[in-house]
Amino acid sequence: MKIALITGVSSGFGLETLKALVELDYKVIAIARREERLHKLQELYGDKVHPIVLDVRDKQAVFNAIDKLPQELTNISLxxxxAGLALGLxxxxxxxxxxxxxxIDTNIKGFLYIARAVLPLMRKMQNAHVINLGSIAANVPYYGGNVYCGTKxxxxxxxxxxxxxxxxxxxxxxxxxxxLCKTEFSEVRFKGDVKKADGVYENTKxxxxxxxxxxxxxxxxxPEHININEIELMPVTQTWAGTFSEKI
Structure with a gap:
């Protein structure tokens, strides 16, 4: 059985990826902050999920968690x-x-803590894969995106x-x-304002x-000899806004 480690599994991309990998017969080390959601995943998938309640911003906790993995779970190949978020606009x-x-602490430092803690284990594998969740915001700045764009x-x-x-x-x-993806992303960005979050996706697919x-x-x-360096994707209803010129 292959071993995968996923951060931010309590919702969105992380949750759906966990479900997909379990279907592919992976055992998933599932990292998230929300303990109750991790318990539900373990109840649903049993020993196919190894839950770890963890905030990736906590450097010592990240390294301790990886150091304390059971030996049978150290062969991480994926x-x-x-884990990441945007706050404010x-x-x-x-x-x-x-x-x-x-x-910054989540999208950059926590992201690095996880990679730094896990990669020494992955180097022992004959083949392994690191998949990072970025954003088009890395290349496409938008009003109010400032710090989030920089982190991506x-x-x-x-x-x-x-x-x-x-x-x-x-x-x-x-x-x-x-x-543009609909997950809890905008709810988090607008600090629980569901109406405001839903407005982001109104009349879009x-x-x-x-x-x-x-x-x-x-x-x-x-195949093992192919590496996809980057995939950028948008829904068909989204495209680039172009440059902005202020009237003076």
Missing amino acids: LVNN DEFDSLDIEDIETM AFVAQFSKALRTDLRGSNIKVTNIAPG YIQAKDIAKIITFIISL
């Missing part, structure tokens, strides 16, 4: 580094400083640099950069978390 100088730090630009560039570091190791690295899970299962099904 890492889906998914304000101009940078109006953005709450705590929200800025939370995005980091994910995109780090993914390329990591693949370079891992040359000769048979560890693949892929950055998946989705556009958005990407769903299941679509991302399908893409991940496709990527990992490819």
